[in-house]
Every structure is written in C-alpha cells, then in structure tokens.
Amino acid sequence: QVQLQQSGAELARPGASVKLSCKASGYTFTSYWMQWVKQRPGQGLEWIGAIYPGDGDTRYTQKFKGKATLTADKSSSTAYMQLSSLASEDSAVYYCARRVTMTYAMDYWGQGTSVTVSS
Amino acid sequence: DVVLTQTPLSLPVNIGDQASISCKSTKSLLNSDGFTYLDWYLQKPGQSPQLLIYLVSNRFSGVPDRFSGSGSGTDFTLKISRVEAEDLGVYYCFQSNYLPYTFGGGTKLEIK
Numbered sequence: 001q002v003q004l005q006q007s008g009a010e011l012a013r014p015g016a017s018v019k020l021s022c023k024a025s026g027y028t029f030t031s032y033w034m035q036w037v038k039q040r041p042g043q044g045l046e047w048i049g050a051i052y053p054g055d056g057d058t059r060y061t062q063k064f065k066g067k068a069t070l071t072a073d074k075s076s077s078t079a080y081m082q083l084s085s086l087a088s089e090d091s092a093v094y095y096c097a098r099r100v101t102m103t104y105a106m107d108y109w110g111q112g113t114s115v116t117v118s119s
Numbered sequence: 120d121v122v123l124t125q126t127p128l129s130l131p132v133n134i135g136d137q138a139s140i141s142c143k144s145t146k147s148l149l150n151s152d153g154f155t156y157l158d159w160y161l162q163k164p165g166q167s168p169q170l171l172i173y174l175v176s177n178r179f180s181g182v183p184d185r186f187s188g189s190g191s192g193t194d195f196t197l198k199i200s201r202v203e204a205e206d207l208g209v210y211y212c213f214q215s216n217y218l219p220y221t222f223g224g225g226t227k228l229e230i231k
Contacts, residue, residue, distance in 0.1 A: 035220075037168075045160075045168065045211055045222040061120075061219035095167055104215040105158045105173035112167055 002026040004096055004110035011116050012086050020113045022079040022096035029077035030054040033099040035106055036070065036081050040092045050099065051079060086117045121146050123212050123223035131231040138199040140226045142212035147192045149216075156216040159188055159197045162225075163208040171210075172197065202228070 007021040022034065036048040049060035053072035060068065067090070069082040083090055093114050097106035122145045132138050148155045159172040170179040172188035175195060185200040199206055207230065212223040 044209075044225040045162075045213075047213075047220045047222060049219075059218055097168075099215075100173070103154075103173045103177070104156050105170050105179070106160070106168075106213075107170050107179065109167040109169065 002098065002108045004098065004108055006094075006096060006110035006113045009114040009116070011118065014087055014117055014119055016086050016117075017082060017084040018086065018115060019080055019082045020094055020115070022081075022110050024077045024079065024098070027098070029072075030074055032101060034070075034072065034079040035097045035099050036068070037095045037097060038092045039095070039112075040089075048081070048094075053077075053079065083115065086115075088117050091115060091117045120219055121148075121214055121217045121221050123214060123221055125210075125212060125223035125226050127226060128224070129227045129229065131229055132202050133231050134202055134204060136202050138202050138206075138228060140197045140210055140212075140228075142190075142195040142197070142223050144193040144195070144214060146217065148195075148214050149192060155191065156214060157188075157190070157195050158213045158215070159186075160211045160213060161206075161208050162211065163205075166208075168211065199228075204230075 003025045005023045010018045030053045033050045035050040038046040048064045051058045051070040071080045093112040095112045096110040098108045124143045126141045148157050155175050160168040162168040176188045187198050209225045209227050
C-alpha cells in the first residue's frame with residue numbers, strides 16, 4: 001500500500017536551515033510528482049512546489065523560490081525539502097503528497113512535519 | 120496567480136442536513152485537454168488533508184456517495200447530501216490547471 005512517511009518535528013533557530021524528508025513506499029517513486037504543502041497554525045493550506053523524482057524537474061510558487069529547495073533520492077525513494085534562512089513565519093506543518101499522473105490530484109499525503117522557529 | 124474564493128467561511132449544520140460549499144476561480148480551470156483540474160479536500164481535526172473529489176466531480180476511492188462535486192469553468196460546488204459527524208472539518212478546493220497551483224481559503228463545517 002502507498003505510504004508517505006515524513007521526518008519528525010524540528011526546532012530551529014532563526015536564520016538556520018532544516019531539511020525535511022518524505023519517504024515513499026508501495027509505488028514506483030520515480031513515476032509520480034511529489035508536492036509539498038505548508039500550513040501555518042490555524043491557517044489554510046498553501047502549495048509550495050513539486051518535484052518529479054524521475055528526472056529531478058521542479059516547480060515552485062514564486063514566494064518559495066530561494067526559501068524552499070526540493071530534491072529527491074531515487075535510491076532511497078525519499079523526497080526532501082530544505083528550508084533556508086528560517087524566520088518565525090516559517091513555523092508551520094509541512095506536508096508531502098503524491099500527485100496522480102492523469103488527474104493531478106493529491107491522492108496520498110504524509111502525516112506532516114512540524115517546524116518551529118524560535119530563538 | 121489563480122485565486123480560489125470559497126464561501127461560506129463557516130458552515131454550521133445539523134447532522135442529517137445537506138451542506139453546500141462554493142468555490143469560485145478568477146480564471147477558467149478548463150484545460151485544453153478537455154479536463155478541468157479542480158479538486159476538493161477535507162482536513163479533519165488533527166489530520167492530514169484527504170482527497171474527496173478530483174476533476175470536479177469524481178469521487179476518490181472510498182469516499183461515500185453522499186459527497187458530490189459539480190461545476191464548470193470558474194464556478195464549482197461541493198455538496199454533502201446528509202451530513203454525518205465524521206464529515207466535520209475544513210474543506211478546501213484546489214486547482215492544478217495553472218502554475219502555481221492554489222488552494223481556496225477553506226470552509227469549516229461544524230455542528231450547529
């Protein structure tokens with residue numbers, strides 16, 4: 001069965017970087033786009049970007065260019081998102097989600113990783 | 120960017136009532152391939168979002184038939200025919216026709 005297992009909660013200092021992971025299983029990792037979504041406490045969902053692990057192609061919302069860097073390791077079927085120059089507004093839960101090839105819908109989601117930025 | 124506007128923000132209902140949520144887009148979501156890339160997701164309290172409806176009106180596997188989606192172009196609707204307690208949470212529409220992809224602001228379905 002398809003599973004997306006995300007890494008554990010992060011506590012980071014302002015200005016630091018964190019690298020979140022999303023380990024996929026139960027399907028061919030290189031054949032599906034992986035999307036990343038941000039949710040600040042008590043707020044709605046925000047699409048960050050996506051990566052196609054097959055060739056490393058990426059898409060980003062303009063707002064997250066320079067903030068988020070998406071990568072993928074085919075050997076371990078793991079997608080990564082690095083967040084740099086962390087500030088308080090980066091404190092949020094971050095989700096990875098698989099995108100269905102034909103319909104573009106996000107059919108499977110990870111459990112989310114909480115990032116807290118605090119000095 | 121495409122903006123999706125959901126109404127209402129909050130929807131108090133009684134169990135067994137019908138509920139309806141609107142999602143309006145600033146651009147038509149009809150793609151040149153003939154598909155309209157508009158989905159609906161439900162986020163239950165403390166959980167990850169889950170897919171309910173894709174391509175406007177197609178129920179995802181395991182989604183009860185009391186959920187239905189309709190619409191075209193820029194106007195879309197999610198209906199729940201008889202609300203059950205397990206349906207409570209925040210509903211989001213989402214478009215993947217234009218980059219960057221965007222979510223609606225969410226509609227919170229709660230007990231009256």
